[in-house]
Amino acid sequence: MKKLLALLLVLCMIFALAACSTDPGTESEAPAGEDVAITLWTYPIGGWGNSETVKTLTDKFEAANPGIKVNVEYLDYTNGDDQVNTAIEGKKAPDLIMEGPERLVANWGAKGYMVDLADLWDDTDKNEVIPSVVSACFNAEGKCYEYPVCMTAHCMAINLDAFKKAGADQYLDLENLTWTTEGFINAVKALKEAGYENVAAVYCGGQGGDQGTRAIVNNLYSGTFTNAEHTAYTADSAENVKALELLKELDGVNFDASIVGGDEINLFRQGVLQMAFCWNIGAQTNVDNGNEVGKTNNGEEIVCMAFPSDDGKAELCGGIWGFGIFDNGDAAKIDAAKKFIKYMADGEGTADAVKASTYFAVRDTAEGNDLTKIYADDPVRTEYTKLMPLLGDYYQVVPGWAEARTAWWNMLQQIGSGTDVSTAVAEFVATANAAAGA
Amino acid sequence: MPKRSRMSRALVRRETTAGYLFLLPxxxxxxxxxLVPMxxxxxxxxxxxxxxxxxxxxFIGFNNYKELLGDEIFLGALKNTLIIVVVSVPTVCIFSLWVASAIYDMKPALTSxxxxxxxxxxxxxxxAVTVVWKWMxxxxYGIFNYLSQGVGLTNQNINWLGDARYALWCIILILFTTSVGQPIVLYVSALGNVDQTLVEAAEVDGATNTQVFWKIKWPQIMPTTLYILVITTINSFQCxxxxxxxxxxxxxHSTDTIMYYIYYTAFKLYRYGYGNAMGVVLMILIAIxxxxQFRLGKSKS
Structure with missing residues (x-):
């Protein structure tokens, strides 16, 4: 009996060792002409975070491309980067990934993990795609690590009913969706005086949504986050310091280290806050809480607004999303992944891919398919297009972005804790520029 | 004799082999x-x-370790970690011993x-636990602010997790509630296994309840106490x-712990070598x- 048991244990051990020692290289090579399975990891970019929506898209792609199978895994913004980094270090990176240039170009691309997609662009493509988007997808050496699909301009939102009750709607240009810094200050004061305890929150708990806090700071007095060449951080300018001091001083605006961007959106929807700095068309059309499009949970009207600026010329942070390919050393998979990208970003699947994202196309046409009218019957998105011309410089491709992002949160937390604004900002810029090698 | 000796040696060898095979997985x-990751x-x-x-x-030799000595964030994280350990370990042990003493001789159903x-x-x-605490x-709209204002303790909301003065203590409180469960169950079991004949003999000799506890029960539950101390210390270090x-x-950085700073350094800043140096320091601290604790426990018992 003991012998039998011992034999079984030995067999188990051998099996376990054999299972652990499988060579990953042997299973990935697919001879030409046979089925190729590629893996796509996607962040929750609108409907690209929804498995049903994505399955519809991949089913159509697979039908149009027999022999290619796409397996999709879904990431979130809280742990997604860690998952990807762990996979990269474990030599298990996905074949395809969907996100923005700040990750694909400035991070993983710069570290040498991505495939150069420059061969997917011809002159027609470069003319069809918005120039600032093209520029964000290429690095300084002319290598392309992201093929873009969709974009938006990140804006802020206000609770119009609350503004009207407080008489603060007089400071809004609802026709153009813009307002001035002075109007913003007066609106905060009016709302506070009308009894709204928490008008807005500079959320600084970390993670996503940093574009909202950067945009409010940069726009108030026309400061910049980086230099024009995207080689150094300039957030310590007098304009930015003045803006941060204003936000710190304004009664009703909280520097809150206990909430992140997603929490701010929820608090705004719940009516706790009367403004949200973390907003875009995706948030405006979100109905997850049983609310109507463009309404808070209790039915009050939400209006998307540009960030307030002293010169009336707001510059909005852009969100660009597209596909990148990890260089896993398998030519067949890279080739299949490129076919997927071409289909979704510049082919017959592009209109569906853009609509699934809930954002806007980065080009007018894709291989002859008109993309300008995909939201023709959507009044909310039509209204939102007023904000798209305000799209500012896409500076998120500056080197050291990942570290700068975390340092930015810490800087806001320091200011919220009472640290002198100039000191905190100087420390941030020193850290960020050290990371950028500037 | 030689035949018996050979037989017993064969028996011992077979049993040893079987023992090692059982250990193998x-x-x-x-x-x-x-071991390998270590x-x-x-x-x-x-x-x-x-x-x-x-x-x-x-290869940079001990440079990562030298950098640690001058890294204010690491030193802050070390301080926070030590605060968590120093506060958590005794309170968890004392509270769980108190609760276990109160419930171990109740009716079995009530104890359960x-x-x-x-x-x-x-x-x-x-x-799930963390999400609920985050709401509170x-x-x-958290219940703590609601209650503290309701009973007149405060007149405005306190940003419990967003204020450096309170955040670490909130973490310690949550850690406490998630840490006392296992020690209580272990103490209830240990107290139930105390030799009742010794307890009765002491009572017959006129010992008070306090004397019975410290002279009879405490020495018998010392191995359990030692185990709880070590486990709680390790858990607190690894918060x-x-x-x-x-x-x-x-x-x-007011709630940075060494564990979190290791994660931050490795996964956010991609400095694997530096993060590993912190891991080694943490390992040495826990080992010491x-x-x-083992030495103290051994000498007491």
């Missing part, structure tokens, strides 16, 4: 997931190891109910999930404290 996992960690800590496909790890109540936070997923601590889910080390 655990040994395999221990070596693969504990040695890799120590090895990598001497390199400037970063993320990058074409990046070569450069209490055990379930105190053990619930342990078996509930840490994410919420700056805008990570709560920080990651509630504060991400903020505000302004555990050794001290």
């Amino acid at each position: 655990s040994l395999f996992f221990f070596i693969t997931f504990v 040695f890799i960690c120590i090895y990598t800590s001497f390199f400037d190891s970063n993320m990058g496909k074409d990046t070569q790890d450069v 109910i209490y055990r379930v109540i105190f053990y619930l936070p342990v078996v509930t997923g840490s994410v 601590f919420n700056n805008y 990570f999930a709560l920080i990651q889910l509630l504060t991400s080390g903020g505000p302004n 404290l555990s050794a001290v």
